């Protein structure tokens with residue numbers, strides 16, 4: 001990652017993904033070049049003024065904040081303080097759909113804003129920076145993906161939330177990391193074979209856990225792909241009592257070292273419930289804010305992303321999540337700029353797999369409340 005200051009108070013970040021990994025194998029990620037524009041931290045007085053302005057504008061514009069766990073702590077705290085939400089992408093989608101506000105301000109990456117718009121086409125969806133993207137989305141262009149699907153007509157197409165509206169429109173099912181295991185397991189029980197995209201590591205984890213027949217798109221998250229098992233083992237030796245919490249977008253040898261594997265919500269839950277006071281965490285370090293706020297007295301250590309002699313690329317923080325800042329948020333609330341638009345016909349197609357996922361998880365919740373251990377019915381795909 002190379003950074004250079006520009007007169008526009010931003011930092012340009014060039015990301016170069018190597019063609020092969022350290023063992024010389026083709027790299028999982030098909031994104032080789034990308035960039036991000038990361039705002040500089042405002043000075044304390046400017047920061048306070050921006051927060052006041054955002055609080056006022058949210059009320060004036062009948063708007064609500066929907067923030068992801070990986071964005072700047074200020075955007076997480078402001079969302080909660082003003083009646084919005086900080087959550088994973090599944091809860092962000094649900095919350096935006098069900099909230100009465102007519103304007104949703106989504107702090108995260110573009111696919112999250114698109115998903116909010118697809119589920120609430122009548123609402124205005126704004127984002128601090130429309131160029132905030134994701135290596136999984138970038139690495140799964142719809143034309144190549146459609147050709148991949150066409151080559152496997154006998155498979156149910158399951159895509160991760162981190163995809164464009166066009167890719168979602170080509171899918172039978174959408175999943176997030178918090179419901180992927182349960183949905184694939186249910187599809188397998190129906191005898192279905194799966195085409196999975198785009199995160200190869202998450203797909204591999206689900207295949208190992210469920211035994212489902214799966215073929216994979218060759219994508220990876222530039223943040224989680226960089227966690228290193230060898231260095232993690234060394235860190236575990238330094239902290240023998242620490243439990244290891246891993247997001248399943250990480251490589252298989254990192255997942256194998258985990259005491260708990262799961263989505264951001266599952267990681268939060270594990271930190272609360274596991275019998276330990278020290279944790280090594282392999283996910284975006286934006287999560288540390290919530291982990292530390294909710295667990296005072298517990299210690300959270302970032303999992304290593306590179307060896308002593310190597311240079312990390314993402315350094316455990318998503319450059320695109322980092323594009324969300326207070327100034328951008330205040331500006332879009334004030335001007336209405338950076339609105340997300342999704343072609344209505346495409347939106348209708350993309351909505352079907354999202355609705356299936358939401359119906360599945362809602363049924364699962366109902367059954368859990370009723371004390372049933374039966375798996376929810378999948379409905380028609």
Ligand code: SF4
Pocket residue numbers: 070109133134135136162221222223224284318319320321
């Ligand atoms: S952390 Fe990874 S999966 Fe999440 S938005 Fe960034 S690149 Fe995409």
